[in-house]
Amino acid sequence: MKSNYYILLLISAIGALGSCSPKGPYALTNKMYKRQTDSVVRIIEQTQPPMLLDSSGSAVPGQWVGTVNFNLRKPNYVIIHFTAQDSVKQTLKTFTLVRPQVSAHYVVAKDGKVFHMLNDYLRAWHAGISKWGSISDMNSCSIGIEIDNNGNEPFNDVQVKSLLALLTQLKKVYNIPTANFIGHQDIAPLRKPDPGPFFPWKLLAQKGFGFWSDDLLELPPDNFDYATALKLIGYDTSNLTAAIVAFKRHFVQTDVSPAMTQLDLNILYNVYRKYAP
Numbered sequence: 705m706k707s708n709y710y711i712l713l714l715i716s717a718i719g720a721l722g723s724c725s726p727k728g729p730y731a732l733t734n735k736m737y738k739r740q741t742d743s744v745v746r747i748i749e750q751t752q753p754p755m756l757l758d759s760s761g762s763a764v765p766g767q768w769v770g771t772v773n774f775n776l777r778k779p780n781y782v783i784i785h786f787t788a789q790d791s792v793k794q795t796l797k798t799f800t801l802v803r804p805q806v807s808a809h810y811v812v813a814k815d816g817k818v819f820h821m822l823n824d825y826l827r828a829w830h831a832g833i834s835k836w837g838s839i840s841d842m843n844s845c846s847i848g849i850e851i852d853n854n855g856n857e858p859f860n861d862v863q864v865k866s867l868l869a870l871l872t873q874l875k876k877v878y879n880i881p882t883a884n885f886i887g888h889q890d891i892a893p894l895r896k897p898d899p900g901p902f903f904p905w906k907l908l909a910q911k912g913f914g915f916w917s918d919d920l921l922e923l924p925p926d927n928f929d930y931a932t933a934l935k936l937i938g939y940d941t942s943n944l945t946a947a948i949v950a951f952k953r954h955f956v957q958t959d960v961s962p963a964m965t966q967l968d969l970n971i972l973y974n975v976y977r978k979y980a981p
């Protein structure tokens with residue numbers, strides 16, 4: 705009888721656990737997510753005529769006529785970050801709090817688990833003030849991927865394997881060009897150091913995500929203008945030193961000093977011809 709009593713106690717304890725587990729620690733923020741997506745739906749359902757004023761302040765005549773041919777805009781870039789935090793739990797917390805005002809579409813944990821935090825078609829807040837070529841709103845055209853890494857450690861194989869699986873899917877689904885897999889450091893050279901010189905860009909390039917220099921490098925021509933080359937790749941060269949360091953964190957990695965050595969020039973010339981053939 706006594707053992708039956710304990711079994712009953714155990715069953716009710718499991719039952720009690722079960723009754724709160726379906727909610728989980730993200731129940732409230734998932735509810736907030738749903739409310740946000742509902743408000744996005746309301747925005748795209750609006751069918752208003754254009755409300756325009758001409759130079760004299762008079763209303764320009766207009767009418768709403770819905771077309772029947774459309775779908776959602778697709779992301780065309782992938783921006784890779786490191787979290788600069790100590791655990792994936794900490795990152796999930798940051799991205800589910802309102803106050804930090806930051807988010808990403810995906811977070812890749814050290815054990816290879818991939819957290820999806822925002823529908824790919826929606827705009828995450830991961831790029832911040834940034835520029836690539838003439839694009840000044842990278843959040844609007846990109847998917848943000850955060851890799852759980854504190855910024856001072858190598859990226860492990862399991863994590864990179866999961867990242868490659870994710871990139872493979874994104875490239876295929878959205879038809880993202882090879883050149884458009886870049887890092888936060890590339891689009892915000894003055895502000896951001898991630899994903900840093902430990903990030904395996906060479907391996908990514910071998911798999912078709914971003915570019916990497918060839919093993920055999922030739923000397924650039926005498927009139928090679930490295931500032932223009934950096935700009936044509938996409939770097940914001942308004943602060944040239946920051947652009948050089950960003951380039952070297954991505955494409956040189958063994959040396960990230962702000963000076964352009966002969967090797968750096970050779971690498972830049974080689975990479976530049978892939979971006980701007």
Ligand SMILES: [Zn+2]
Nearest residue numbers: 785786888898
């Ligand atoms: Zn970042």
